Amino acid sequence: MSRTYFGTDGIRGTANKWPITPDIALKVGMAAGVTFRRGKYRHRVVIGKDTRLSGYMIENALVAGFTAAGLDVFILGPMPTPAVAMLTRSLRADLGVMISASHNPFEDNGIKFFGPDGFKLSDETEVEIERLIDADDLSSVLAPPEELGRAKRIDGVRDRYMEFAKRTLPRDISLEGMRVVIDCAHGAAYKVAPEVLWELGAEVFPIGVEPNGFNINKECGSTSVDALCRKVHEVRADIGIALDGDADRVIIADERGRIVDGDQLMAVVAQSWQEDNRLSAPGIVATVMSNLGLERYLNDIGLQLARTKVGDRYVVEHMRAHGFNVGGEQSGHIVLSDFATTGDGLVAALQLLACVKKHDKPVSEVCNRFEPVPQILKNVRYNGGQPLQNEEVQAAIKAGEERMGTCGRLVIRASGTEPLIRVMGECDDAALLGDVVASIAGAVEAAA
Structure with a gap:
């Protein structure tokens, strides 16, 4: 179509x-x-x-x-x-x-x-x-x-959303005593996210909350987490939360300043909801970009991973068609259909905070559910045309698949939002993976 x-x-x-x-x-x-x-x-x-x-x-x-x-x-x-x-x-x-x-x-x-x-x-x-x-x-x-x-x-709609977000946290859980850094990327949640966390009891250290029309996502937010990690170290926070410009995705930093991506967040929520009998289907939905380690982890605890094309809309479509209530993307789009119809970075963060309070353990322990399979993603910018149709590029992809065999996988696709070819590979052999991805990315660059 x-x-x-x-x-x-x-x-x-x-x-x-x-x-x-x-x-x-x-x-x-x-x-x-x-x-x-x-x-x-x-x-x-x-x-x-x-x-x-x-x-x-x-x-x-x-x-x-x-x-x-x-x-x-x-x-x-x-x-x-x-x-x-x-x-x-x-x-x-x-x-x-x-x-x-x-x-x-x-x-x-x-x-x-x-x-x-x-x-x-x-x-x-x-x-x-x-x-x-x-x-x-x-x-x-x-x-x-x-x-x-x-x-x-x-007027008043901001308050409606804030009350909705607060109600997603279980009533018996308070964030009192937690030190939370929230990076709003100078974006759409710069007012609501810090207020919600504060009203739920947290001690809040907001950054990325001074939008000027030009600084949205600039060296901040879920796609640029250095500022978040520095602030976590500076204030000795229990957790760092980074939203993107429109707050539909979230990336977490643990108390050590180490990044937790969407795959780990989905693993945490999946196991927690499984234990509480809240999963509407025996598994979750993610895209082809999610790490193979997530799939193996879910299989080990009796859950399946259903994969879709890249894009949260395709995740949601599969969830609706097959009765799943947890899904998302490695990039931090987490869709919890018990609460929302699309990715909600703040609500996903609150569900993680609920798990942290429930287990009374540091974020680094709660979010260390699986060891990711080595994964490399390279973005190659192009100026038009269809690089993936180039014969040399197709030959490089075929050669890479043959070299990796059954120990890994490749996902090469054009971005739907930017003029980029995304070359992603996973393999238990990290050295082989680096060589294969570099070879394919080089072929794309030559053809772009």
Whole structure:
């Protein structure tokens, strides 16, 4: 199913360059509004954003498009992506929109959609929106003058999300006595995350909470954890929590300043929920990028690992189709469907904190569930074309697979959000792994 505008996680690109331009955002608002204008009642859409400078531009264009389509617009301001998904349901909206490029630098931006159920849109719905964006006469299906939508900023929604997040922590658990560093990446959770942790009893040391439109994810957050680790050492914290720009992913630092990725977090939650009979299926869902060590660990405790394509939307789709309530990605997208319809970095961190308090052990012990199989990921930037179709690249991949045999695996794919070829390999033989990945990455660079 070919799509022009939508990638693996909404529409994304560099601000003021196609497709993240005001004129396209206007058409996206009109097209999505028409698609979700069903029935005779007053329709509504909620719009949240992170802290990027370009968020103002995209927000105003979307508001114009939605009101032209006849939808009332509730403007939330800076809010985490999972909060937008939750509020779409809570406010009985027909559609939710998050303006964010997640973990990307400030110059990028994106538009993510949630349906009235709080889940991301299906491929079919995105194709229909694209059809209307490119329609010759979209104006013919817009609202008449007397049915234009209204737009307003609404207060109190931040408190709604904070109370929701706090309720996910078991009532018999308090964070009192815990020293917690929280890095909000100068992003969407810069207000809500530190307040939630403090209200639950923790002593909170916030960093990455001074957004200026340009510093989102810059040398901070879940994709740049040095600042988090330094702060953990500095204040002798029990744990460090790093969110990304829109707070739908989380990476943890233990009390020693060592990083705990999404695979270890999923292992902790899976075993804890298994012990408490909270798993709705005998296993969890992750992507092809998750470490082989996680799969072996789960098998050892009687659970399965179901793998999907890269992207939290595919994880969620598999969870819904097969009855799983725990899933996620190595990068820190953790989806706990008992609570949320998408990845929620703050809620996932709270579940880990609950396990730490339950076992009364340091984070380094609680999160050391398995020894990862040596894994290498190399990102190779390219300037167009299809490097993976190159004969030399395909030959390098085939040779690498033959050399590794049954002791490892390769995952080579194009990023859905950036012009990168991601070359990932795992192998029990670390030296062989390094040689194979370097060879394939070199072939991709030569072809890029």
